[in-house]
Amino acid sequence: MTYLILSLEKRSQRxxxxxxxDRSKFAKNQRFKGDLAYQGGDLISTPVKKPKKRELTQEQENKxxxxxxxxxxxxxxxSKYFELPRNNLD
Structure with missing residues (x-):
């Protein structure tokens, strides 16, 4: 099973x-999916970043x-689950 990585905390860390x-809370061989903020992490599937002055291959675009x-x-x-009433944000 693959887990999607979500950071729900508002902190100034990457x-x-x-x-x-928090990685130690999961099995050592557990796989994850994340956005480009998680690129380079062990066992994390992230989108392929476009190289400078080159295009992605069709396979990379499909992935x-x-x-x-x-x-x-x-x-x-x-976003719908954690939506706050507007007056709480002021």
Missing amino acids: DITLFQE NSVLNECLLNTEFVL
């Missing part, structure tokens, strides 16, 4: 740093599309 601090669709759908659901 997402990958927060993830690495990014599948992964991004999963990430966007999850973020949309969570």
Whole structure:
């Protein structure tokens, strides 16, 4: 099973740093999916970043599309779940 990485805390640390601090809570071979903020993490699937002055291959674009669709759908659901009344944000 693959878990999607979500950072719900508002801290000034980078997402990958927060993830690495909590990594010990999961099995050593557990796989994860994350956005580009998690690039370079062990066992984390992230979108392929476009190289300078070059284009992505069709295979890389397809991989990014599948992964991004999963990430966007999850973020949309969570945004509705954690939505706060407007007057609490002022």
